[in-house]
Amino acid sequence: MPGPDTDFKSLLVIGHQWPEPGATGAGVRMLWLLNGFLQKGFHIVFASATGSGDYRVDLGKLGIKEVEIQINDSSFDVFLQKNEFSHVLFDRFLTEEQFGWRVRDNLPGAQVLLDTEDLHSLRHSREDAVRRGGEWSVADWVADPMFYREVASMFRSDLTLIISKREMELLLSEVPYLQEKLIYLPFGMHQSALIPGVNFQGRSNFVFIGNGKHAPNRDAIAHLKTEIWPRIRQKLPEAVLQVYGAYLPTQTLQMDAPAEGFEVKGWAPELQPVLSNARLLLAPLRFGAGIKGKILKASVFGLPVMGTTIGFEGIIDEPRDLPFVADCVEHFAQKAVTLYTNAVEWERALAIQRQATEVHLNTSFDILSSALDTYAKRRDVLPKETRVIQNLLQNEAFGRLRYLSRWIEAKEKGKN
Structure with missing residues:
Protein backbone atom coordinates (compact mmCIF):
# COMPACT_ATOMS: atom_id res chain seq x y z
CA MET A 1 0.00 0.00 0.00
CA MET A 189 -10.09 31.65 6.44
CA HIS A 190 -11.15 31.93 2.81
CA GLN A 191 -12.29 35.53 3.12
CA SER A 192 -8.87 36.96 3.88
CA ALA A 193 -9.44 40.29 2.11
CA LEU A 194 -10.43 42.98 4.61
CA ILE A 195 -13.70 44.72 3.73
CA PRO A 196 -13.71 48.48 4.45
CA GLY A 197 -17.22 48.39 5.87
CA VAL A 198 -19.31 51.25 7.17
CA ASN A 199 -17.56 53.88 9.27
CA PHE A 200 -18.19 54.59 12.97
CA GLN A 201 -21.04 57.05 12.40
CA GLY A 202 -22.88 54.73 10.02
CA ARG A 203 -23.00 51.86 12.50
CA SER A 204 -25.21 51.18 15.52
CA ASN A 205 -25.93 48.52 18.13
CA PHE A 206 -23.83 45.95 19.94
CA VAL A 207 -23.65 42.36 18.72
CA PHE A 208 -22.59 38.91 19.93
CA ILE A 209 -22.11 35.89 17.66
CA GLY A 210 -21.48 32.32 18.74
CA ASN A 211 -22.56 28.72 18.23
CA GLY A 212 -24.88 27.60 21.03
CA LYS A 213 -23.36 24.12 21.22
CA HIS A 214 -20.10 25.65 22.44
CA ALA A 215 -20.04 26.01 26.25
CA PRO A 216 -17.89 29.19 26.29
CA ASN A 217 -20.50 30.93 24.10
CA ARG A 218 -23.45 29.87 26.24
CA ASP A 219 -21.63 31.10 29.33
CA ALA A 220 -20.70 34.40 27.66
CA ILE A 221 -24.31 35.09 26.66
CA ALA A 222 -25.56 34.40 30.17
CA HIS A 223 -22.75 36.57 31.57
CA LEU A 224 -23.76 39.38 29.22
CA LYS A 225 -27.41 39.13 30.19
CA THR A 226 -26.96 39.14 33.97
CA GLU A 227 -23.77 41.09 34.61
CA ILE A 228 -22.49 43.17 31.71
CA TRP A 229 -25.46 44.34 29.67
CA PRO A 230 -27.31 45.95 32.63
CA ARG A 231 -24.20 48.07 33.30
CA ILE A 232 -23.89 49.13 29.65
CA ARG A 233 -27.59 49.81 29.39
CA GLN A 234 -27.43 52.04 32.44
CA LYS A 235 -24.96 54.30 30.61
CA LEU A 236 -26.59 53.90 27.20
CA PRO A 237 -30.35 53.47 27.83
CA GLU A 238 -31.19 53.40 24.10
CA ALA A 239 -28.54 50.84 23.17
CA VAL A 240 -29.45 47.42 21.72
CA LEU A 241 -27.51 44.15 21.90
CA GLN A 242 -28.33 41.52 19.29
CA VAL A 243 -27.29 37.90 19.91
CA TYR A 244 -26.78 35.64 16.89
CA GLY A 245 -25.83 31.99 16.76
CA ALA A 246 -26.77 28.55 15.50
CA TYR A 247 -28.08 25.93 17.92
CA LEU A 248 -28.93 28.37 20.68
CA PRO A 249 -30.57 26.34 23.48
CA THR A 250 -34.01 27.11 24.87
CA GLN A 251 -32.49 28.63 27.98
CA THR A 252 -30.65 31.16 25.81
CA LEU A 253 -33.62 31.89 23.55
CA GLN A 254 -35.70 32.66 26.63
CA MET A 255 -33.27 35.48 27.50
CA ASP A 256 -34.76 37.54 24.68
CA ALA A 257 -35.90 40.84 26.22
CA PRO A 258 -36.41 43.60 23.61
CA ALA A 259 -37.66 46.03 26.28
CA GLU A 260 -34.23 45.77 27.89
CA GLY A 261 -32.43 46.09 24.56
CA PHE A 262 -31.34 42.43 24.75
CA GLU A 263 -32.45 40.71 21.54
CA VAL A 264 -31.75 37.02 20.90
CA LYS A 265 -31.96 36.60 17.12
CA GLY A 266 -30.70 33.05 16.53
CA TRP A 267 -28.87 31.89 13.42
CA ALA A 268 -27.91 34.39 10.72
CA PRO A 269 -27.56 32.85 7.21
CA GLU A 270 -25.12 35.63 6.31
CA LEU A 271 -22.90 37.37 8.86
CA GLN A 272 -21.75 40.19 6.58
CA PRO A 273 -24.91 42.33 7.01
CA VAL A 274 -24.78 41.78 10.78
CA LEU A 275 -21.10 42.57 11.26
CA SER A 276 -20.97 45.36 8.67
CA ASN A 277 -23.65 47.40 10.43
CA ALA A 278 -23.03 46.77 14.14
CA ARG A 279 -20.74 49.21 15.95
CA LEU A 280 -19.14 46.89 18.53
CA LEU A 281 -18.91 43.14 19.01
CA LEU A 282 -18.91 41.99 22.64
CA ALA A 283 -16.98 38.81 23.48
CA PRO A 284 -16.88 38.39 27.28
CA LEU A 285 -15.49 34.84 27.14
CA ARG A 286 -14.55 33.60 30.60
CA PHE A 287 -13.00 30.34 29.42
CA GLY A 288 -12.02 28.72 26.17
CA ALA A 289 -9.01 27.88 24.01
CA GLY A 290 -7.78 28.14 20.44
CA ILE A 291 -8.43 31.15 18.21
CA LYS A 292 -11.82 32.81 18.34
CA GLY A 293 -13.38 32.86 14.90
CA LYS A 294 -15.80 35.61 15.94
CA ILE A 295 -12.89 38.03 16.42
CA LEU A 296 -11.43 37.16 13.01
CA LYS A 297 -14.81 37.55 11.31
CA ALA A 298 -15.40 40.91 12.98
CA SER A 299 -11.99 42.12 11.82
CA VAL A 300 -12.77 41.16 8.22
CA PHE A 301 -15.89 43.35 8.23
CA GLY A 302 -14.33 46.36 9.95
CA LEU A 303 -15.93 45.75 13.35
CA PRO A 304 -13.82 46.15 16.52
CA VAL A 305 -14.28 43.75 19.43
CA MET A 306 -14.49 44.36 23.16
CA GLY A 307 -13.20 41.12 24.63
CA THR A 308 -11.40 39.34 27.44
CA THR A 309 -7.84 38.06 27.80
CA ILE A 310 -9.10 34.59 26.93
CA GLY A 311 -10.87 35.96 23.87
CA PHE A 312 -7.74 37.54 22.42
CA GLU A 313 -5.38 34.74 23.45
CA GLY A 314 -3.29 33.59 20.49
CA ILE A 315 -4.16 36.77 18.59
CA ILE A 316 -2.52 39.41 20.79
CA ASP A 317 0.34 38.31 23.06
CA GLU A 318 -0.14 40.76 25.94
CA PRO A 319 -3.70 42.12 25.70
CA ARG A 320 -4.38 43.02 29.35
CA ASP A 321 -3.61 46.75 29.18
CA LEU A 322 -5.36 47.44 25.89
CA PRO A 323 -8.50 49.63 25.77
CA PHE A 324 -10.57 46.81 24.28
CA VAL A 325 -9.67 44.04 26.76
CA ALA A 326 -10.99 43.54 30.30
CA ASP A 327 -11.72 40.56 32.54
CA CYS A 328 -13.46 42.48 35.32
CA VAL A 329 -17.19 43.00 34.68
CA GLU A 330 -17.14 46.67 35.67
CA HIS A 331 -14.11 47.47 33.53
CA PHE A 332 -15.51 45.49 30.60
CA ALA A 333 -18.72 47.54 30.62
CA GLN A 334 -16.85 50.85 31.02
CA LYS A 335 -14.48 50.13 28.12
CA ALA A 336 -17.34 48.94 25.94
CA VAL A 337 -19.22 52.20 26.50
CA THR A 338 -16.09 54.21 25.63
CA LEU A 339 -15.49 52.28 22.41
CA TYR A 340 -19.14 52.60 21.43
CA THR A 341 -19.24 56.37 21.94
CA ASN A 342 -15.69 57.49 21.04
CA ALA A 343 -14.85 57.40 17.33
CA VAL A 344 -11.10 57.90 17.90
CA GLU A 345 -10.84 54.96 20.33
CA TRP A 346 -13.05 52.88 18.04
CA GLU A 347 -10.77 53.47 15.04
CA ARG A 348 -7.67 52.79 17.13
CA ALA A 349 -9.05 49.49 18.40
CA LEU A 350 -10.00 48.37 14.89
CA ALA A 351 -6.52 49.20 13.53
CA ILE A 352 -4.78 47.20 16.27
CA GLN A 353 -7.09 44.24 15.87
CA ARG A 354 -6.81 44.13 12.10
CA GLN A 355 -3.04 44.05 12.31
CA ALA A 356 -3.15 41.33 14.97
CA THR A 357 -5.55 39.08 13.07
CA GLU A 358 -3.67 39.30 9.77
CA VAL A 359 -1.59 36.16 10.42
CA HIS A 360 -4.76 34.09 10.77
CA LEU A 361 -6.60 35.69 7.86
CA ASN A 362 -3.68 35.20 5.47
Whole structure:
Protein backbone atom coordinates (compact mmCIF):
# COMPACT_ATOMS: atom_id res chain seq x y z
CA MET A 1 0.00 0.00 0.00
CA PRO A 2 1.38 3.47 -0.84
CA GLY A 3 2.89 5.38 2.05
CA PRO A 4 3.37 9.08 2.78
CA ASP A 5 6.71 9.21 0.94
CA THR A 6 5.20 8.40 -2.50
CA ASP A 7 3.39 10.62 -5.03
CA PHE A 8 0.09 8.94 -4.17
CA LYS A 9 -2.20 11.53 -2.52
CA SER A 10 -5.41 10.31 -0.97
CA LEU A 11 -6.72 11.76 2.28
CA LEU A 12 -9.22 10.29 4.70
CA VAL A 13 -10.65 12.87 7.12
CA ILE A 14 -12.44 11.46 10.15
CA GLY A 15 -14.61 14.15 11.67
CA HIS A 16 -16.27 14.28 15.04
CA GLN A 17 -19.02 16.08 13.14
CA TRP A 18 -19.75 17.15 9.57
CA PRO A 19 -18.34 20.59 8.68
CA GLU A 20 -20.72 23.50 9.25
CA PRO A 21 -18.75 26.61 8.24
CA GLY A 22 -21.90 28.73 8.35
CA ALA A 23 -22.45 27.87 12.00
CA THR A 24 -19.15 27.07 13.71
CA GLY A 25 -15.56 28.27 13.76
CA ALA A 26 -14.42 24.64 13.63
CA GLY A 27 -16.36 24.28 10.39
CA VAL A 28 -14.60 27.30 8.89
CA ARG A 29 -11.22 25.85 9.87
CA MET A 30 -12.04 22.41 8.44
CA LEU A 31 -13.32 23.80 5.13
CA TRP A 32 -10.10 25.80 4.79
CA LEU A 33 -8.04 22.66 5.38
CA LEU A 34 -10.08 20.63 2.90
CA ASN A 35 -9.69 23.26 0.17
CA GLY A 36 -5.96 23.39 0.85
CA PHE A 37 -5.61 19.64 0.39
CA LEU A 38 -7.71 19.77 -2.78
CA GLN A 39 -5.46 22.46 -4.24
CA LYS A 40 -2.46 20.23 -3.55
CA GLY A 41 -4.00 17.44 -5.61
CA PHE A 42 -5.38 15.19 -2.88
CA HIS A 43 -8.35 12.91 -3.44
CA ILE A 44 -10.44 13.32 -0.27
CA VAL A 45 -12.95 11.18 1.58
CA PHE A 46 -14.68 12.71 4.62
CA ALA A 47 -16.11 10.26 7.13
CA SER A 48 -18.11 10.84 10.29
CA ALA A 49 -20.17 8.79 12.73
CA THR A 50 -22.47 11.66 13.69
CA GLY A 51 -25.78 12.59 12.15
CA SER A 52 -26.15 15.44 9.73
CA GLY A 53 -26.33 18.90 11.30
CA ASP A 54 -28.77 21.60 10.28
CA TYR A 55 -26.05 23.66 8.56
CA ARG A 56 -23.90 20.90 7.04
CA VAL A 57 -21.99 21.95 3.93
CA ASP A 58 -22.33 19.81 0.81
CA LEU A 59 -18.81 18.45 0.40
CA GLY A 60 -19.85 16.58 -2.73
CA LYS A 61 -19.95 19.89 -4.59
CA LEU A 62 -16.24 20.23 -3.87
CA GLY A 63 -15.51 16.76 -5.20
CA ILE A 64 -15.14 15.25 -1.73
CA LYS A 65 -16.76 11.87 -1.09
CA GLU A 66 -18.87 11.65 2.07
CA VAL A 67 -19.01 8.37 4.02
CA GLU A 68 -21.02 7.57 7.13
CA ILE A 69 -19.17 5.27 9.55
CA GLN A 70 -19.92 3.68 12.90
CA ILE A 71 -18.08 3.78 16.21
CA ASN A 72 -17.13 0.44 17.77
CA ASP A 73 -17.97 -1.45 14.60
CA SER A 74 -15.68 -3.63 12.48
CA SER A 75 -17.41 -2.38 9.33
CA PHE A 76 -14.93 0.49 9.51
CA ASP A 77 -12.05 -2.02 9.19
CA VAL A 78 -13.67 -3.37 6.03
CA PHE A 79 -13.97 0.16 4.66
CA LEU A 80 -10.27 0.82 5.30
CA GLN A 81 -9.24 -2.48 3.70
CA LYS A 82 -11.15 -1.63 0.52
CA ASN A 83 -9.57 1.83 0.14
CA GLU A 84 -6.08 3.24 -0.09
CA PHE A 85 -5.14 6.39 1.82
CA SER A 86 -1.73 7.98 2.05
CA HIS A 87 -2.86 10.37 4.80
CA VAL A 88 -5.47 10.33 7.55
CA LEU A 89 -6.59 13.48 9.37
CA PHE A 90 -8.47 13.44 12.68
CA ASP A 91 -10.33 16.65 13.53
CA ARG A 92 -9.74 16.31 17.31
CA PHE A 93 -8.27 13.86 19.78
CA LEU A 94 -11.65 12.24 20.46
CA THR A 95 -11.88 10.86 16.92
CA GLU A 96 -8.29 9.66 17.10
CA GLU A 97 -9.13 7.76 20.27
CA GLN A 98 -12.16 6.16 18.64
CA PHE A 99 -10.71 5.25 15.25
CA GLY A 100 -6.92 5.64 15.48
CA TRP A 101 -6.12 2.04 16.38
CA ARG A 102 -8.20 0.75 13.48
CA VAL A 103 -6.40 3.11 11.10
CA ARG A 104 -3.01 1.87 12.29
CA ASP A 105 -4.06 -1.78 12.03
CA ASN A 106 -5.38 -1.42 8.48
CA LEU A 107 -3.30 1.47 7.05
CA PRO A 108 0.15 1.01 8.62
CA GLY A 109 1.82 3.11 5.92
CA ALA A 110 -0.48 6.12 6.17
CA GLN A 111 0.69 9.38 7.70
CA VAL A 112 -1.57 10.28 10.63
CA LEU A 113 -2.40 13.94 11.27
CA LEU A 114 -4.26 15.46 14.20
CA ASP A 115 -5.89 18.90 14.03
CA THR A 116 -6.52 19.98 17.62
CA GLU A 117 -8.72 22.98 16.58
CA ASP A 118 -8.25 24.09 20.17
CA LEU A 119 -6.81 22.28 23.17
CA HIS A 120 -9.91 20.65 24.60
CA SER A 121 -8.15 19.90 27.89
CA LEU A 122 -7.17 23.55 28.27
CA ARG A 123 -10.72 24.72 27.66
CA HIS A 124 -12.11 22.07 30.01
CA SER A 125 -9.76 22.97 32.87
CA ARG A 126 -10.58 26.67 32.49
CA GLU A 127 -14.28 25.94 32.54
CA ASP A 128 -13.81 24.00 35.78
CA ALA A 129 -11.97 26.99 37.29
CA VAL A 130 -14.84 29.34 36.38
CA ARG A 131 -17.43 26.94 37.78
CA ARG A 132 -15.66 26.69 41.13
CA GLY A 133 -15.02 30.45 41.23
CA GLY A 134 -11.24 30.18 41.39
CA GLU A 135 -8.26 31.41 39.41
CA TRP A 136 -7.04 29.11 36.64
CA SER A 137 -3.41 27.96 36.58
CA VAL A 138 -1.30 25.72 34.33
CA ALA A 139 -1.30 23.23 37.21
CA ASP A 140 -5.10 22.93 36.79
CA TRP A 141 -4.60 22.08 33.14
CA VAL A 142 -1.97 19.42 33.80
CA ALA A 143 -4.15 17.93 36.55
CA ASP A 144 -7.14 17.58 34.21
CA PRO A 145 -7.58 13.94 33.05
CA MET A 146 -8.34 15.19 29.56
CA PHE A 147 -4.80 16.62 29.36
CA TYR A 148 -3.25 13.16 29.33
CA ARG A 149 -5.70 11.82 26.80
CA GLU A 150 -5.05 14.74 24.45
CA VAL A 151 -1.26 14.62 24.79
CA ALA A 152 -1.30 10.84 24.30
CA SER A 153 -3.18 11.38 21.04
CA MET A 154 -0.49 13.83 19.90
CA PHE A 155 2.27 11.31 20.60
CA ARG A 156 0.42 8.60 18.67
CA SER A 157 -0.05 10.90 15.66
CA ASP A 158 2.74 11.71 13.25
CA LEU A 159 2.02 15.45 13.12
CA THR A 160 -0.29 17.62 15.20
CA LEU A 161 -1.61 20.97 13.96
CA ILE A 162 -1.73 23.70 16.60
CA ILE A 163 -3.85 26.78 15.88
CA SER A 164 -2.51 29.11 18.60
CA LYS A 165 1.06 30.16 19.41
CA ARG A 166 0.10 30.42 23.05
CA GLU A 167 -1.06 26.81 23.06
CA MET A 168 2.16 25.78 21.31
CA GLU A 169 4.13 27.48 24.10
CA LEU A 170 2.05 25.87 26.83
CA LEU A 171 2.44 22.40 25.34
CA LEU A 172 6.17 22.61 24.89
CA SER A 173 6.69 24.05 28.37
CA GLU A 174 4.99 20.98 29.86
CA VAL A 175 5.81 18.31 27.26
CA PRO A 176 9.03 19.33 25.43
CA TYR A 177 9.33 15.93 23.72
CA LEU A 178 6.44 16.92 21.44
CA GLN A 179 8.62 19.52 19.67
CA GLU A 180 9.11 17.63 16.39
CA LYS A 181 5.49 16.52 16.26
CA LEU A 182 3.85 19.94 16.42
CA ILE A 183 3.12 22.27 13.51
CA TYR A 184 1.89 25.81 14.17
CA LEU A 185 -0.83 26.40 11.60
CA PRO A 186 -2.93 29.54 12.24
CA PHE A 187 -6.71 29.55 11.85
CA GLY A 188 -7.08 30.01 8.10
CA MET A 189 -10.09 31.65 6.44
CA HIS A 190 -11.15 31.93 2.81
CA GLN A 191 -12.29 35.53 3.12
CA SER A 192 -8.87 36.96 3.88
CA ALA A 193 -9.44 40.29 2.11
CA LEU A 194 -10.43 42.98 4.61
CA ILE A 195 -13.70 44.72 3.73
CA PRO A 196 -13.71 48.48 4.45
CA GLY A 197 -17.22 48.39 5.87
CA VAL A 198 -19.31 51.25 7.17
CA ASN A 199 -17.56 53.88 9.27
CA PHE A 200 -18.19 54.59 12.97
CA GLN A 201 -21.04 57.05 12.40
CA GLY A 202 -22.88 54.73 10.02
CA ARG A 203 -23.00 51.86 12.50
CA SER A 204 -25.21 51.18 15.52
CA ASN A 205 -25.93 48.52 18.13
CA PHE A 206 -23.83 45.95 19.94
CA VAL A 207 -23.65 42.36 18.72
CA PHE A 208 -22.59 38.91 19.93
CA ILE A 209 -22.11 35.89 17.66
CA GLY A 210 -21.48 32.32 18.74
CA ASN A 211 -22.56 28.72 18.23
CA GLY A 212 -24.88 27.60 21.03
CA LYS A 213 -23.36 24.12 21.22
CA HIS A 214 -20.10 25.65 22.44
CA ALA A 215 -20.04 26.01 26.25
CA PRO A 216 -17.89 29.19 26.29
CA ASN A 217 -20.50 30.93 24.10
CA ARG A 218 -23.45 29.87 26.24
CA ASP A 219 -21.63 31.10 29.33
CA ALA A 220 -20.70 34.40 27.66
CA ILE A 221 -24.31 35.09 26.66
CA ALA A 222 -25.56 34.40 30.17
CA HIS A 223 -22.75 36.57 31.57
CA LEU A 224 -23.76 39.38 29.22
CA LYS A 225 -27.41 39.13 30.19
CA THR A 226 -26.96 39.14 33.97
CA GLU A 227 -23.77 41.09 34.61
CA ILE A 228 -22.49 43.17 31.71
CA TRP A 229 -25.46 44.34 29.67
CA PRO A 230 -27.31 45.95 32.63
CA ARG A 231 -24.20 48.07 33.30
CA ILE A 232 -23.89 49.13 29.65
CA ARG A 233 -27.59 49.81 29.39
CA GLN A 234 -27.43 52.04 32.44
CA LYS A 235 -24.96 54.30 30.61
CA LEU A 236 -26.59 53.90 27.20
CA PRO A 237 -30.35 53.47 27.83
CA GLU A 238 -31.19 53.40 24.10
CA ALA A 239 -28.54 50.84 23.17
CA VAL A 240 -29.45 47.42 21.72
CA LEU A 241 -27.51 44.15 21.90
CA GLN A 242 -28.33 41.52 19.29
CA VAL A 243 -27.29 37.90 19.91
CA TYR A 244 -26.78 35.64 16.89
CA GLY A 245 -25.83 31.99 16.76
CA ALA A 246 -26.77 28.55 15.50
CA TYR A 247 -28.08 25.93 17.92
CA LEU A 248 -28.93 28.37 20.68
CA PRO A 249 -30.57 26.34 23.48
CA THR A 250 -34.01 27.11 24.87
CA GLN A 251 -32.49 28.63 27.98
CA THR A 252 -30.65 31.16 25.81
CA LEU A 253 -33.62 31.89 23.55
CA GLN A 254 -35.70 32.66 26.63
CA MET A 255 -33.27 35.48 27.50
CA ASP A 256 -34.76 37.54 24.68
CA ALA A 257 -35.90 40.84 26.22
CA PRO A 258 -36.41 43.60 23.61
CA ALA A 259 -37.66 46.03 26.28
CA GLU A 260 -34.23 45.77 27.89
CA GLY A 261 -32.43 46.09 24.56
CA PHE A 262 -31.34 42.43 24.75
CA GLU A 263 -32.45 40.71 21.54
CA VAL A 264 -31.75 37.02 20.90
CA LYS A 265 -31.96 36.60 17.12
CA GLY A 266 -30.70 33.05 16.53
CA TRP A 267 -28.87 31.89 13.42
CA ALA A 268 -27.91 34.39 10.72
CA PRO A 269 -27.56 32.85 7.21
CA GLU A 270 -25.12 35.63 6.31
CA LEU A 271 -22.90 37.37 8.86
CA GLN A 272 -21.75 40.19 6.58
CA PRO A 273 -24.91 42.33 7.01
CA VAL A 274 -24.78 41.78 10.78
CA LEU A 275 -21.10 42.57 11.26
CA SER A 276 -20.97 45.36 8.67
CA ASN A 277 -23.65 47.40 10.43
CA ALA A 278 -23.03 46.77 14.14
CA ARG A 279 -20.74 49.21 15.95
CA LEU A 280 -19.14 46.89 18.53
CA LEU A 281 -18.91 43.14 19.01
CA LEU A 282 -18.91 41.99 22.64
CA ALA A 283 -16.98 38.81 23.48
CA PRO A 284 -16.88 38.39 27.28
CA LEU A 285 -15.49 34.84 27.14
CA ARG A 286 -14.55 33.60 30.60
CA PHE A 287 -13.00 30.34 29.42
CA GLY A 288 -12.02 28.72 26.17
CA ALA A 289 -9.01 27.88 24.01
CA GLY A 290 -7.78 28.14 20.44
CA ILE A 291 -8.43 31.15 18.21
CA LYS A 292 -11.82 32.81 18.34
CA GLY A 293 -13.38 32.86 14.90
CA LYS A 294 -15.80 35.61 15.94
CA ILE A 295 -12.89 38.03 16.42
CA LEU A 296 -11.43 37.16 13.01
CA LYS A 297 -14.81 37.55 11.31
CA ALA A 298 -15.40 40.91 12.98
CA SER A 299 -11.99 42.12 11.82
CA VAL A 300 -12.77 41.16 8.22
CA PHE A 301 -15.89 43.35 8.23
CA GLY A 302 -14.33 46.36 9.95
CA LEU A 303 -15.93 45.75 13.35
CA PRO A 304 -13.82 46.15 16.52
CA VAL A 305 -14.28 43.75 19.43
CA MET A 306 -14.49 44.36 23.16
CA GLY A 307 -13.20 41.12 24.63
CA THR A 308 -11.40 39.34 27.44
CA THR A 309 -7.84 38.06 27.80
CA ILE A 310 -9.10 34.59 26.93
CA GLY A 311 -10.87 35.96 23.87
CA PHE A 312 -7.74 37.54 22.42
CA GLU A 313 -5.38 34.74 23.45
CA GLY A 314 -3.29 33.59 20.49
CA ILE A 315 -4.16 36.77 18.59
CA ILE A 316 -2.52 39.41 20.79
CA ASP A 317 0.34 38.31 23.06
CA GLU A 318 -0.14 40.76 25.94
CA PRO A 319 -3.70 42.12 25.70
CA ARG A 320 -4.38 43.02 29.35
CA ASP A 321 -3.61 46.75 29.18
CA LEU A 322 -5.36 47.44 25.89
CA PRO A 323 -8.50 49.63 25.77
CA PHE A 324 -10.57 46.81 24.28
CA VAL A 325 -9.67 44.04 26.76
CA ALA A 326 -10.99 43.54 30.30
CA ASP A 327 -11.72 40.56 32.54
CA CYS A 328 -13.46 42.48 35.32
CA VAL A 329 -17.19 43.00 34.68
CA GLU A 330 -17.14 46.67 35.67
CA HIS A 331 -14.11 47.47 33.53
CA PHE A 332 -15.51 45.49 30.60
CA ALA A 333 -18.72 47.54 30.62
CA GLN A 334 -16.85 50.85 31.02
CA LYS A 335 -14.48 50.13 28.12
CA ALA A 336 -17.34 48.94 25.94
CA VAL A 337 -19.22 52.20 26.50
CA THR A 338 -16.09 54.21 25.63
CA LEU A 339 -15.49 52.28 22.41
CA TYR A 340 -19.14 52.60 21.43
CA THR A 341 -19.24 56.37 21.94
CA ASN A 342 -15.69 57.49 21.04
CA ALA A 343 -14.85 57.40 17.33
CA VAL A 344 -11.10 57.90 17.90
CA GLU A 345 -10.84 54.96 20.33
CA TRP A 346 -13.05 52.88 18.04
CA GLU A 347 -10.77 53.47 15.04
CA ARG A 348 -7.67 52.79 17.13
CA ALA A 349 -9.05 49.49 18.40
CA LEU A 350 -10.00 48.37 14.89
CA ALA A 351 -6.52 49.20 13.53
CA ILE A 352 -4.78 47.20 16.27
CA GLN A 353 -7.09 44.24 15.87
CA ARG A 354 -6.81 44.13 12.10
CA GLN A 355 -3.04 44.05 12.31
CA ALA A 356 -3.15 41.33 14.97
CA THR A 357 -5.55 39.08 13.07
CA GLU A 358 -3.67 39.30 9.77
CA VAL A 359 -1.59 36.16 10.42
CA HIS A 360 -4.76 34.09 10.77
CA LEU A 361 -6.60 35.69 7.86
CA ASN A 362 -3.68 35.20 5.47
CA THR A 363 -2.38 31.80 6.56
CA SER A 364 -0.74 29.84 3.78
CA PHE A 365 -1.55 26.14 3.43
CA ASP A 366 2.05 25.78 2.26
CA ILE A 367 3.04 25.67 5.95
CA LEU A 368 1.33 22.31 6.26
CA SER A 369 2.21 21.18 2.75
CA SER A 370 5.90 21.75 3.48
CA ALA A 371 5.63 19.82 6.75
CA LEU A 372 4.08 16.89 4.90
CA ASP A 373 6.80 16.96 2.25
CA THR A 374 9.56 16.92 4.89
CA TYR A 375 7.83 14.40 7.13
CA ALA A 376 10.45 11.71 6.58
CA LYS A 377 13.22 14.02 7.77
CA ARG A 378 11.25 15.03 10.85
CA ARG A 379 10.51 11.39 11.60
CA ASP A 380 14.18 10.45 11.36
CA VAL A 381 15.30 13.08 13.88
CA LEU A 382 12.73 12.33 16.57
CA PRO A 383 14.49 12.21 19.95
CA LYS A 384 14.84 8.77 21.49
CA GLU A 385 12.54 9.77 24.35
CA THR A 386 9.81 10.82 21.92
CA ARG A 387 10.02 7.50 20.07
CA VAL A 388 9.78 5.55 23.31
CA ILE A 389 6.70 7.49 24.46
CA GLN A 390 5.11 7.17 21.02
CA ASN A 391 5.64 3.41 20.89
CA LEU A 392 4.47 2.98 24.46
CA LEU A 393 1.23 4.86 23.84
CA GLN A 394 0.56 3.21 20.51
CA ASN A 395 0.95 -0.27 22.01
CA GLU A 396 -0.34 0.00 25.58
CA ALA A 397 -3.01 2.70 25.26
CA PHE A 398 -4.20 1.46 21.88
CA GLY A 399 -4.41 -2.06 23.27
CA ARG A 400 -6.84 -0.83 25.92
CA LEU A 401 -8.90 1.15 23.39
CA ARG A 402 -8.93 -1.77 20.96
CA TYR A 403 -10.26 -4.30 23.43
CA LEU A 404 -12.78 -1.85 24.90
CA SER A 405 -14.14 -1.10 21.42
CA ARG A 406 -14.41 -4.78 20.52
CA TRP A 407 -16.10 -5.54 23.83
CA ILE A 408 -18.70 -2.81 23.17
CA GLU A 409 -19.25 -4.12 19.63
CA ALA A 410 -19.73 -7.71 20.86
CA LYS A 411 -22.10 -6.53 23.59
CA GLU A 412 -24.20 -4.50 21.15
CA LYS A 413 -24.41 -7.33 18.63
CA GLY A 414 -25.34 -9.74 21.41
CA LYS A 415 -28.48 -7.69 22.05
CA ASN A 416 -29.68 -8.23 18.48
